[in-house]
Amino acid sequence: MKILKRNILILIIAVIVLSDISSDIYLPGLPKISDFFSVDYAIAQLTISLNLAGISISGLLYGPLSDYYGRRPIMLLGVGIFTLASVACCFASNITVLIIMRFIQGFGAGVAGVVGYAIIKDMYSGSDCAKNISIVNMAVAFSPVLGPILGSAIIAHGYHWNMLFIAISIMAIIVLICLFVFLKETIVLEKINSNISCLSIMRKYKELVLNIRFCGFALIQSFTIMWIWSCIANLPFIFVKDMGVPVGYYGYFVAINVAAYIVGAMLNQRFVERFGINNMLLLGLILTTLSDVSVLILYQIVEITPLLAEIMWLPSGMGIAFILGNNMTAAFSEIREPGIGSAFILFLQTIFGALGIYILGCFYDGTLIPVILFPIICSTICIVIYILLRKDKNNKSEFISA
Structure with missing residues (x-):
């Protein structure tokens, strides 16, 4: 049983990493795509934004569908869509076709995180779930580093931009075959509900929205992702354009925080059972807050270099x-159906x-x-939400007792 769970966990990692890399590996080739189709860079960037739109929209469907029909068929469906769209991207004849295929590719990729x-x-x-997450x-933390490195290597060796999608397609086919052969169903479907409809799905989401405690954790997740994404999107401009970091070295600065994240994940895996889910979550919220407060204080005292900032972070x-x-x-x-819950959280975040990204971009000042x-x-805001959740003594959730 342990071996089966381990193998399934490896498959989940492969699917999620594939989904993330499909966006990261693509970024270095964006200028070439813009030149090849003779379109503005802003038009070429639609291949990114609509891909993200596909991921967020599709997740809302994959979650409830996997609760009704099982994880295995829905996972195979999503990765299958992703694979076909990736192959189609290789043969896109114009930017419109590429944008549409990227949306469909994202629609397939949305299954990865949700399911x-x-x-x-x-x-x-409980703590076992937290450890394995x-x-x-x-x-997955390696994806933001590995993806651009692979993409840059392909472009730097003079290959056509569609080689990026050929690489993605090959990886997708391998993952799809492995899923088909090794992925087992993880929920017991006592009765297939053939009456699933948009109305029943909307009813499920209404139940989630009315679940105050679940929404509290969903907001903590979303506000955390909010500032992470905004910093990821804006730091390249500040470090490279305004603070003089060479473009070729920016990846090393990213790697510093990725390394810290990996160390944190290892520590969480080791100590969550001893200290509990709630204490580790609170520690994370405190560390992120104090870290930036320390940088803010130091910023008023000395001139902060990019390296010093990354060390402080x-x-x-x-x-x-x-x-x-x-x-x-x-x-x-807090919920009975993790599929639809996962979909809601990933959509919200x-x-x-x-x-x-938009808000921080409006306040960009170099x-x-x-x-x-x-x-x-x-x-x-996350700490305030956490405190309010802790004060809710009526709900005896695992979080409170952990």
Whole structure:
């Protein structure tokens, strides 16, 4: 049984990493795509934004469908759509076709996080669930580094931009075959509900929205992703354009915080059973807040270099691992159907993430101040939500007793 669970966990990691890499590996080739189709860079960027739109929209469907029909068929359906769309991207004859195929590719990729985390919840509970989510997050943390490196290597060797999609297609076919052969169903379907409809799905989401505790954890997740995405999107401009970091070295600065995140995930895996889900989650919220407060104070005293900033953000990187590893488990403990719950959280965090990028972009001034203040505000909101959840003594959730 342990071997079966381990193999399924490896498959989940492969699917989620594939989904993430499909966006990250693509970024270095964006200028070439813009030149090849003779379109503005803003038009070429639609291949990114609509891909994210496909991911967020599809998740709302995959979640409830996997609760009704099982994880295995829905996972195969999503990865199958992703694979076909990836192959179609290789042969796109114009930018319109590529944009449409990227949307469909995202629609397929949306199954990864939604059904993947639901499968983990099916197999584990409590601290075991948090530990295994940390393992997945630790592996997925390599995607933002690995993807651009692979993409840059392909483009740097003079290959056509469609080689990026050929590489994605090959990986997708391999993952799809492995899923078909090794992925087992993780929920017992006592009775297939053939009456599933848009109305029944909407009713399920209404129940989630009315579940105050679940929504509280969903907001903690979303506000955390909000400031993470906004910093990821804005730091390249500040470090490279305004602080003089060479483009070729920016990836090393990213790797510093990725390393901190991986260490945090390892620590969470080791200590969550001893200290409990709620304490590790609180520790993560405190670390992220204090880390940015420290940078803000230091900013008023000395001139902060990009390297010094990244070093000061190391506790924040570990704190993020504590938050993301335990908050999902806490949210799942409040509901009966993790598929639809996972879909709701991932949709909400995508909306918050996109909104955060826009908000922080509006306050861009070439300094680190907005990038420091925004995480402090979001993390403080998360701590307030956490305190309110702890004061709710009526609900005896696993989170409170952990």
